[in-house]
Amino acid sequence: MSESTKLHERRVRAVAQGVGSVIGSYVSHARGATVVDVDGGEWIDFASGIAVTSVGHADPRVIEAVQAQIVRFAHTCFMVAPYESYVAVCEQLNALTPGTFDKRSALFNSGAEAVENAVKIARHVTGRPAVIVFDHAYHGRTNLTMALTAKAMPYKHRFGPFAPEVYRVPMSYPFRDGLDGTAAAARAIDVIAKQVGADNVAAVLIEPVQGEGGFIEPAPGFLPALAEWARASGALFIADEIQTGFCRTGDWFACDAEGVEPDLVTMAKGIAGGMPLAAVTGRAEYMDAVHPGGLGGTYGGNPVACAAALAALETMRVLDLPAAARRIGGVLTSRLRALGLPGEVRGRGAMVAVELVLPGSVVPDPGRTQAVARACLREGLLVLTCGTYGNVLRLLPPLVISDELLDQGLTILEGALRATAD
Template identity: 75%
Template sequence: MPSSEELHKRRHAAVARGVTSMVASYVDHAAGGSLHDVDGREWIDFGSGIAVTSVGNAAPRVVAAVREQVERFTHTCFMVTPYESYVAVCEQLAALTPGTFDKRAALFNSGAEAVENAVKVARHATGRQAVVVFDHAYHGRTNLTMALTAKSMPYKHRFGPFAPEVYRAPMSYPLRDGGLSGAEAAARAIDVIEKQVGAANVAAVLIEPIQGEGGFVVPAPGFLPALSAWAREAGAVFIADEVQTGFCRTGSWFACADEGVEPDLVTTAKGMAGGLPLAGVVGRAELMDAVHPGGLGGTYGGNPIACAAALAAIETMHELDLNAAAKRLEAQFMLRLTALAQGDPGIAEVRGRGAMLALELVKPGSLEPDPLRTAAVARACHAAGLLVLTCGTYANVLRFLPPLVIAEEQVARGLDILAESLLAHLPG
């Protein structure tokens, strides 16, 4: 088997420079909460492939379901000859997302594709065009979702022009909001929307219940309910982008449920199918069914192998009660992260929910972001065998997204490595 060094040389000759990787080690196999590279090295996984392998890599139910489906058929295109597993996944989405109203769903390939189709549904159903998104948001890399995403580099730089009729409102960011409550932050956002867009023009309000790439920003309590109520009164569609927060990641099936918010539409992907590419849009039947026949779909959307994996992953989530597992991980992480923050003047905040947690690093005595230390700590973790991810508008957030099946002992070892890495790069 080629070494990571050999594979890296081949990569430079074959893979486009714009596709980057956080580490230069190449994976050979993975299971549970660990990755093993081609050089025989083990990595503790605090990333889950960016919140994808929530049920663990090569989860037994998922492997068995995929193997069985591959032997039956690999593709027909649901738009040509349908099959039961697509219908079953849509049934699960309707059952698991917040709200007891009648729902419909459609399946796609990626989170960005789901978001784009949710916007299509909202525009078609309302007859309006304007879409409201928020500071620090991340919604994808297609042309429309780049317009929806807030951060320029690396996601939008020199890729324009972008899709029009996208408007940005201020997010509730408690660390940087000067003490605004959720209701006050919502009033600020609504004031911007009403003045700059006009309520009658808004097709959709699109928001991540906890922001992902933007820095794991958890809005103040009351922010989401107030926005949802305003959207309903204005006749706009409230879309929850639960691509990263969904499927037990925050200790609930979907993060909106934590404040009793019932979105009109929910977008899903990432943790949905145990590592296979699958995404969905689910929501109010009258909205989803407003689109004419043939208006939604795609050749690979709801591929039968991915659908089989999703059904097996959801069974695993139920069987292992991964919502409870996420809460246990939150308790274990928070205890240690809070202790670290107390002794580190460069940690401005420990935040998150469930197994979606983060540290925001700043220059001591200020809120000035410290991206250089953040990158250095991440590199030190990688060198010691812990895979961590960074994020944030200011590139100063360490984020933790372990598989929900990771062992307590692995978490403890990983947090030891994190502590050592932070200590080795204390701000001077």
Template identity: 75%
Template sequence: MASSEELHKRRTAAVARGVGSVIASYVDHAGGGTLTDVDGREWIDFASGIAVTSVGNAAPRVVEAVQRQAERFTHTCFMVAPYESYIAVCETLNTLTPGDNEKRSALFNSGAEAVENAIKIARHATGRPAIITFDHAYHGRTNLTMALTAKNMPYKHRFGPFAGEIYRVPVSYPFRDGGLAGGQAAAHAVDLIEKQVGADNVAAIIIEPIQGEGGFIVPADGFLPTLVTWTRATGATFIADEIQTGFCRTGTWFASQHEGLVPDLITTAKGIAGGLPLAAVTGRADLMDAVHTGGLGGTYGGNPIACAAALATIQTMHELDLCAAARWIEATVLRRLHDLAVRHPEIGDVRGRGAMLAIEIVAPGTLTPDPATTAAVSAACHRAGLLTLTCGTYGNVLRFLPPLVIDESTLHRGLDILEAAITGR
């Protein structure tokens, strides 16, 4: 077997430089909260493939379902020769997502593709052009989703011009907006929308209930419900981008449920299929069915192997009660992070829900971002065998996304490495 060093040389010669990786070690096998590289080194996994492998990297039900489906057929294209598993995934999503209203779903390949299609549906159904997005938002890397995404480097830099009729307004960011009440923050955003865009022009508001790449920002209570109320009053569509927050990650099936929200449309991907590429738009039947036949689809969307994996993943989540597991992870990790924050004033904020948690690192006693210290802490974690990710508009947030099946011993070993990295830098 080739070593990581040998593989890295091959990668440099074969893979485009624009495709980055967090570590230079190459994985041989993974599962149960750890990765093992080709050199035999074990890594504790606080990344989960960016919130994808919530049920683990090789969950038994998922492996079995994939093998079974691959033996039957790998592809026909649902738009050409349909099959039951696509329907079953849609039925499951219609039941699982918030609200008891009649719903429809459509399946795609990636989160960005789901977002693009949600925008298409909202514009088609409302006959309006304008889309409202938020500061610190991340919605993908395609042309339209880059326009929705806030951060320039590395996601947007020199890739324009971008899609039009995209308007950005402030989000509730309690650590940086002085703890402004959620309703007040939403009122400010709505005022800008009405003055600068016009309510009658707005097809949709799209927002992550907890912002992901933007810094794991949890808006103040009342911010999201106020936006929903405004969309109901104006005929705009409320799109919840639950690509990172969905499927038990925040301690409920979907983060929208923490405040009782029922989005008009909800986009999902990442944790939906145990590591296989699958995404979806689920929403009100009248909106979803407004699009003409043939207006939605894609060659690989709802691939039968990915659908089989999704059904097995969701079954695993039910059987193992991974919502409860996420809440246990939250209680365990937050206790350790708050203790660290007391002893280390550079930790300006501890936040998140479920197994979607973060610390924001600043110059002590200020709101000044400290990306250098953040990068140094993350690098120290990597040297000690803990896989961590940074994020945030300012590059000063360490985020923690352990798989929901991680055991207590592995979780605490990872937190011990994190504590040593912060204390010993």
């Protein structure tokens, strides 16, 4: 009996079945862009823990920083006894996020917490209730963020009722709607005007490139038009950069590509090299509008996670990971487009998707998508699927992946795509 089988038997008896896993093996260790299981099986990692380990598994700077911090102190709660590393992370986020205006930041544990707090801030500042979100959006698994998330199964099924005053409008999805950014934005704004009313809107919340919904990159001009409308209407424009942030799309943040300057930015995932940390950064007048004690949390901005974040940010700068993401994305998209797949290869930086459809149509092909993912796993490549229709392969390799491993992983993926063709 393999060690993974033994562990799985223990899992069945101990872990709630509602917690799923992509692979049946159990990890022993991971380095750079590879993951090794307890039986010695090895995978090239095109998932990065869902865009978390952008600096690679076991980044040396992160390891050193975590080890140094844990022997000093592991926790005091910043709201009780503050420490320098929390302040330093906030300083760097204020400098890195889009916009040259004065900013403030607050730290949390998870992406869902960051989103919830951004909504709290927007409602507090505006005195309005309504939050605008988009088709195909994913923002988390808490009660409020489930309401913000579009997809029912597995995220929302039988978990309601959900938080009120959340309104969903059409997303720009060029592959499926054929609209340019201006027309797509006008369509969304028209729905807001008719169904919500501009005076009721506290925030427009959007992923600049949607993640779980299918790595959907809106048409150029869509984000700027929405941001302009929000400001003209007195609403806050919130960019959910939890999956897109920290070099993943070839810029420090995805909003940078069109010069969009959000009022608030939510962040997590790639921020701390695998340690749990999240943040909201925004215009100082909005962030400081909330009364003392209105933001926070026992573990938010944990000192070990803050040390990891400072180290991960240093790695991003030293290795120029925005440039690395652009290089990786160029290789991925050029080779995959050369296959002439039915559907679309899209992406920005090292956030690349393959949307598979039935030949000669735009009908989703989730069966082939799952078959490709399974074939990749058998051959030693870890890939993820996503999309409202379950028909999108999403590729998120660590931004430190070597050319050799990138080539090997792509060769496996190309073979799986050819093997599953009709």
